[in-house]
Amino acid sequence: MKAVFYEGDRRIRVGTCTPRPPGPNEVQIQVAYGGICGTDLHIFHGAMDRRVRMPQIMGHEMSGRVHAVGSQVQGIRVGDPVTVMPLDPCGVCPACQAGHSHICHNLKFLGIDTPGAFQSFWTVPAHTVFRLPETLSLQQAALIEPLAVACHDVRLGEVKAGDQVVVIGGGPIGTLIALVAREQGAHVLVSDVNPHRLALIQELGFQVVNPLEEDLPGLVQQQTNGAGADVVFEVSGSAAGARTMTELLRTRGLAVVVAIFGQPPAVDLFRVFWRELRLRGVRVYEQEDFQRAIELAASGRLPLDKLITSVRPLEQLQAGFEEMEQGGANMKILLEV
Ligand SMILES: [Zn+2]
Ligand SMILES: [Zn+2]
Structure with a gap:
């Protein structure tokens, strides 16, 4: 399967990696589209070298279909169109205890602190997976994460x-x-x-x-x-x-x-x-914001297509970064995975 890796110092390598089968409480998603975020550009610039583990697979804005589910997972089936709320909180810190797990003191952000979505198959905790209506295009669905923000x-x-x-x-x-x-x-x-x-x-x-x-x-x-x-x-x-x-x-x-x-x-x-x-x-989002973002996107009332500047194959991540650096009228660049 395909993956793109950040190797430090503005270096992106296109390569392969072995898909990780889902654990009991995990879901493996076949990624359809990934959005390039300002944070990914930040990583590419080396600004987060002390946080990411190289070679790092980036990407946390995405859409796709469920490929496999772990033995304990309920309510998610193979083939379902999904997106991911890329937060994995610890559950025990004061913020989590107070009900603010989205800004957990030990928050793991998928795609930064763990391997991300810029690969063919992405395995994530089941609690991060949100089902999408079939009527929503997977291209637009890749904008759910920033829309939830x-x-x-x-x-x-x-x-x-x-x-x-x-x-x-x-x-x-x-x-x-x-x-x-x-x-x-x-x-x-x-x-x-x-x-x-x-x-x-x-x-x-x-x-x-x-x-x-x-x-x-x-x-x-x-x-x-x-x-x-x-x-x-x-x-x-x-x-x-x-x-x-x-x-x-x-x-x-x-x-x-x-x-x-x-x-x-x-x-x-x-x-x-x-x-x-x-x-x-304000930081990231909570579950209800993800739900609202999915509803809004599915309603068709937002001109999300106009915010998609270009759609490139996964292999062109580096070119996507360069396009973002040029400024211009760029909004969101998607990778077709
Ligand atoms: Zn983002
Ligand atoms: Zn916590």
Whole structure:
């Protein structure tokens, strides 16, 4: 069977590996499509060399069909279309005990801390497997994982109908957040500095703004009669985004920190104090977010096809990374496994 390996220092090797049969509580999936995530690009750049075990099979966004099930597994049958919620929590740490196993202190993330989905057959714990409706295309189903991130973010962002929402950062996650927030009935404005991405997001029917060319805080003020936005999602991970998010919010508005900041950014805590703002971090997803993502994708209401920039054979993972590095209007690149 095929697999692609990260071997350090931007090296990708296309090779083979032996499929691992499922243990009693495991499921073996024949992978159909895998999505390349920013995290995979991060691994490729060597930023996670101390965490991954080389040669590492990456990939945690995927769809496929069940190939074999372990002896103890119930409710999942060979041939079922499925996707995977790639979290394996310890079950005993304080976070798990408190019911927050998705941010377990000892969380194993499949595809980073274990072999991932960029291989023909992927064997995973049964509790991570979600069945899909037959009506959902497997290409679109490969977007369920990032869509579940967006569902989690919008849920914890408490977005309501009629809210003015600002999304800072219009990459795949920012765009999916915008789509899910619109489903909740919010007015959504997306801010990004990449004109190609802005054009695509505008095509999806969103108001867009390039903060390098327009006065974003002024615009939000004006649109809300001086009140400010109800919810701001910081998805850019930029110093400018962290600085701006509090400036955009109304009294008691909510800033949702989605991005992973490499360095602690400057945040205007005076503004947090002055307007009694709330600040909330969000990470990955919970089971209900995965369910909601599957429902939303299956409903056909979201233009998920427009977010798929290209579909390449598995062997072209490296070319996929290079395509992502070029920027442009890239959203999601899928690998056909
Ligand atoms: Zn991802
Ligand atoms: Zn735990």
